[in-house]
Amino acid sequence: MALRQLRYNDDPILRKRSKEVPVVDDKIRSLLEDMADTMYHTENGAGLSACQVGILKRLVVIDMGTGLYKLVNPVIVQTWGQQECVEGCLSFPNRYGKTRRPQKVTIKALDEEGNEMELTGEDDMAKCICHELDHLDGVVFLDKVYEFLEITD
Numbered sequence: 001m002a003l004r005q006l007r008y009n010d011d012p013i014l015r016k017r018s019k020e021v022p023v024v025d026d027k028i029r030s031l032l033e034d035m036a037d038t039m040y041h042t043e044n045g046a047g048l049s050a051c052q053v054g055i056l057k058r059l060v061v062i063d064m065g066t067g068l069y070k071l072v073n074p075v076i077v078q079t080w081g082q083q084e085c086v087e088g089c090l091s092f093p094n095r096y097g098k099t100r101r102p103q104k105v106t107i108k109a110l111d112e113e114g115n116e117m118e119l120t121g122e123d124d125m126a127k128c129i130c131h132e133l134d135h136l137d138g139v140v141f142l143d144k145v146y147e148f149l150e151i152t153d
């Protein structure tokens with residue numbers, strides 16, 4: 001198990017666009033494993049993008065309690081509807097807000113073997129997918145908040 005250092009708040013790397021991964025090799029698989037370890041090690045961790053551990057590659061891990069997804073070069077194929085969400089982010093501890101996200105989303109990506117895959121998520125899963133994919137373009141949830149919330153753990 002290898003944990004990576006999370007990047008927080010005003011770290012400029014969180015605002016940069018991540019690059020496509022040309023080849024899914026052992027180095028990428030190892031990085032995805034580290035990202036998953038780091039996500040599971042962090043309280044409330046349900047998703048993590050590589051830029052959040054300082055690496056500008058289009059890699060995302062997600063586990064909303066229904067299993068671990070490792071996504072390489074994910075892109076949105078289609079969205080349906082809209083939902084109001086309460087959102088937070090591992091890179092912005094103790095900040096929460098209301099956002100609007102699609103109610104359902106389908107993405108395509110490569111899996112950790114480099115095979116094409118499709119994934120459809122609804123409700124919280126759709127929120128999480130959209131949140132993590134935004135990170136790949138340097139967009140953070142705070143950009144989408146229409147009302148900030150005071151939540152004390």
Ligand SMILES: [Zn+2]
Pocket residue numbers: 088089090091131132135141
């Ligand atoms: Zn985030």
